[in-house]
Amino acid sequence: MKLGVVLRAENLIREKEFRRNRVVTPHGPVDRIFSGTLHGVETHFLYGRFPGRRTPSWEIPYQANQSAFDELDVGHQIGTYVVGGVDKSVRGGDLVIPHDLISFSGPSVSMPPGNGRFSNAHVVPAFCPVLRSLLIRGARETGTAVHESGVYFNFYGFARIETDAELNLMEKLGVRLVGQTLDPEFTLARLRHRHYVAIAVAIDSYHDMKNEAEQDPDVFRARSRQAIADGRESFERIIEAGLATRGDDPAEKCGCDRVATGNHRDMFSSFPEDLL
Template sequence: MKLGVVLRADNLIREKQLRQNRVVTPFGPVDRVFSGLVHNVEAHFLYGRFPGARTPSWEIPYEANQSAFDALGVDHQIGTFVVGGVDKSVRGGDLIIPHDVISLSGPSRSLPPLDGRFRNAHVIPTFCPVLRELLIRGARATGIPVHESGVYFSFYGFARIETDAELQLIERLGARLVGQTLDPEFTLARQRQRHYAAIAIAVDSYHDMKNEQDEDPEVFRARSREAIAVGREQFERIIEAGLAGHDEAAEGDCGCAKVAKGPHRDMFTSFPEHLL
């Protein structure tokens, strides 16, 4: 396993003396990767999805981020997310390890195929069961409470949060959490047949937000910032504890990396093959 994690892992960077890398990609340089061994596993921590100042979700350099992981040989990836809770069981400050995702719309983002031949990413299972088990095991080992399942609804492409009607619809669809950044990161990672799993912290809850108009915005902002800071520290502890009990023998049991490799005829060829 060569693990890539999207996380501002301040504690692990310091404690494990991870070295900073600058990776040049076809989409520009990525200079915020910190690399080293964590419990004998080669790990590469991407320090946030966007460089410098925060940007809208559609301006995050997803292609450059994934290309940096390509260059580093990353074959397993964990994404960490800040989300909103949707169903009544999720409150602000809760951690969730989703088991599936709904993404009905999104940007036209893709990576050029490494072998010169385009193919759709196959995403069943959606998230790698081995990586999900690593996260669940890490949460149990640290005693950090998490929701061990949930559907992430990917709400992408608007400079706003969801309307009340949209949240009602998302809740009826059975989603537990909603956010803007899991896809296209998930799709691009799966295009590379990377094993992928996610863990998220809810900074608020749909059912709590119904009364948000009666709350001081500064109080809400301060509470959200505190939840994010606590969540990042908990993500680090969970991932480290999961890696401490990692079993290399279990890595091949998930089926995430299966892809057809034979000399198959391309059904999308535009001209008769004997004329090409």
């Protein structure tokens, strides 16, 4: 197992003396990879999705990030996220391990298939059940309160928060959290047949988003920064504890690396060109 984690893991990088790597990819160099071993698992931390200052979601170098994990032969990936809570049970600072995803829009971001033949990613279930169990177990081991399930609504490509109507629709759909960055990272990783899981921290709640204009912006920003900082530290503890107690269950049980075999191509593959 080789694990890639998208996380600014300040404490683990320092305490475990992870080394900084520069990985050259077909989509440009990635110089913020920190590599080492965590409880016997080769682990690579991608220190943030974007280099330098914060950038809009549509400018994140998703292809370069995934190509860096390709170059490092990463087969398992954990994505960490900052989100908004939609379900009224989620408050600012809460942690959520989503079990499914809704993504109705996204960029024209793609990567060439690893085997030279295009096929759609198999995403049922959306997130690797083995990695989800690892995170849930890590949360329980550390006594960290988390919502152990939830649907993430990917709201990609808009430089604004959600409208009242959109929040109402999400709530009716049973959505628990909303964010802008899970896809296309999720899709690109699954196209590479990577085992993928997500964990998120909510910086605000359903009520906060609906009434943001009534809040003191400085108070809101300070609260959000604290939630993010606390969330990152919790992510580190959960991941480390999960790896420390992961056991010997083979990841193949989850079916995340399922591909078409034999003479009959599965429903997720594209049609041969000579039939079009």
